[in-house]
Amino acid sequence: MIMVKKKVMCRKTRSLGKKIKIGKKLSRFCFCDRELYPYIKKVLLRLPEEVCYGEVLDDLDFEIISFGEYARGAFYPLPNTAKKLVILNESILGLPEFEIIHTIAHEIAHKVIGKGKTGLLEKEAEKLLIAWGFKKESEAVYYYAPILESMGYEMGYEWAKKQKDLSEIEKFYDKWNRGLLRSEGWNAIANIVHPSDVIGILVTEGEISAPPKPGEKYVAFDEILLYLAFIAGIMGFIRKKRKKKK
Secondary structure, three states: OHHHHHHHHHHHHHHHHHHHHHHHHHHHOOOOOHHHHHHHHHHHHHOOHHHHHHHHHOOOOEEEEEEOOOOOOOOOOOOOOOOEEEEEEHHHHHOOHHHHHHHHHHHHHHHHHHOOOOOOOHHHHHHHHHHHOOHHHHHHHHHHHHHHHHHHHHHHHHHHHOOOOOHHHHOOHHHHHOOOOOHHHHHHHHHHOOHHHHHHHHHHOOOOOOOOOOOOOOOOOOHHHHHHHHHHHHHHHHHHHHHHHO
16 A cells, blocks of 8 residues: 555646646747647646647747737848747637646647647647647547538528629639638738628627727637638539529
8 A cells, every 4th residue: 555655646746847847948939929828738747748848838840929910021130040930829828728728738739749840740740749648639620610611601601692702702712622722812801801790790799799899809710721711601502593494
């Protein structure tokens, strides 16, 4: 019995030691909003030690920075050693905790997989998250996303039905349908239907009481996912119209 108790005490001591060590080292991410620190710490405590320290805290080539959703610009005097960045949008602070945790862990997974190189590798990142013990968060996000996408699609479809002229958006349909719509195309669509317009529709429909105020760290949903689904709803309506013409 004494030996078992000693082992339990050792595990507790190691865990406490890790918490203290992480707490001290977190401050090196000084270009990251401090409100994100508790969530980063929670992620780090659950990561394997070689990832927590070797890939994150002790890798001086790596930085975590954040920016405000409504910031027009920001200047970061990053150290010369910084070669790899995880950039977090501070608007995630308004999301459910499981999604904040998932976002941070997911981006760290990309860093580990890609070693700083660009590339999507979404499936690989999620597999790594599950191996690290974030299965619950991964499943929750992938349960939550389809609901949001479904709501956004329906809203976009219903909005499109009420419009007299969709010709400006229809110009982008073929590229959108083939997955060839690049940033220029999305920017052009945003000039016609801006993400803030989608928030306005949510307010009108009573989905949220009011849009976020400038500088306010509040978001009741994943705006980007909702916006993309909204556009998909519009395109779905255009597809139906085209089929009727044939």
